[in-house]
Amino acid sequence: MRFTCAESTLDLDFAHCVVAGWTGRNPDAIQHHIDELAAIGVAPPSTVPLYYRVSAGLLTQARSLQFVGENTSGEVEPLVVRAGGKTYLGLASDHTDRELEAHSVALSKQVCAKPCASELWDFEEVADRLDALELRSWIKENGDWVLYQEGTLSAMRPMAELMEGAALEALSGKGPAAMLGGTLGVTSGGVRPASEFRMEMRDPETGRTITHGYSIKTLPAVA
Template sequence: MLLSFQLHSAQTTQALQVDLAQLVIAGWAGRDAAAIEHHIEELAAIGVPRPSAVPLYYRVAANQLTQADTVQVVGPHSSGEVEAFVFAHGGALYVSLASDHTDRKLEAHSVALSKQVCAKPVARDAWRFDDVAAHWDQLQVRAWIEEGGAEAPYQDGTLASLRSAPDLIRGYTGGAPLPEATGMSCGTVAVIGAIRPAPVFRMELHDPVLNRRIGHRYTIDVLPEVA
């Protein structure tokens, strides 16, 4: 899937075209056992079975990646999850932001299928991973949803609560670098309140050390669920 980024580094911004052929969703990626259990319980509350192992690596079709401002879903049962997103291109590793948008009704039947049926929105900005590697744990992911016509906080946490990107990559590859043209979402933080759908999802990756942000906002177009 061809994605277009604005790559921001110390003094420059340049266009980056990336053709991703593989997409991996790292699930149950918490670093702390209690935090993992909290997320498992969140999903169990809506009928999602416990995972067989942690972390788990779900393969999703790369053509589900999108940088559009609107995604279409079938039925009113899906919701977003803010995640750091890393990808390998030209022998280097980059970081951006993605939403693991998931059909929660289908998730109770199969987590893997629930991830496959929804598009995965990706931001249009990126950083070099090397520029943030030393302070990865300080990066913050946030999300907001629209409720009652107003924006409400939905997720807020640092990446210190999750396994690091290199750790997740090693777990997936067995120790090798992330394969070329592969993207990986790196897990999410707990929601504020209950997991729930919303017509608008806004997300942000904040770097407090270099004082910069990557953000993306998308709306959800709900298609009728017919039998």
């Protein structure tokens, strides 16, 4: 996969990918997300946070994706990349099969591609203000873009803590490693599928943004 970081180009062949789940810093916010997913049949986690290992090949920069069934949806998340002794910050969507999630969260993470933006930031350049970074996502409903998620990284556990929990540095010793760092609750209307998903990470100090969007084509679930 090819990424840009400032004036540099990075070609990364990921060896590892971890999806960090239930990463909220506020216990009430965690419970809110647990309740959101319980409403669609997902059992509560055994502990928080949890770290789901998924195939590194699921990461993609494609803008048109295909998923089986009509019950998949995206989640805006920070993407931490560790490669070549350096750490980078980017943007990804933990697209998940919600029907399968009710059976197994781990399997639901594995069956869906994880779209990510092609731009990365040097982690050290924003390390002193990570909590202030803003995340937003929108979904296309009835032909209109609707705000789906909104908040800052302060809603999540510190990225350094999550990176340690995911053993990201150790993993990166065997090839480039990526971690999706958790998500925000839905602004209103609950977790739901959509035909298109758009996401953004913004640094309010500089005004810089990383953006990505993708469309979803539903494939028939054949029994």
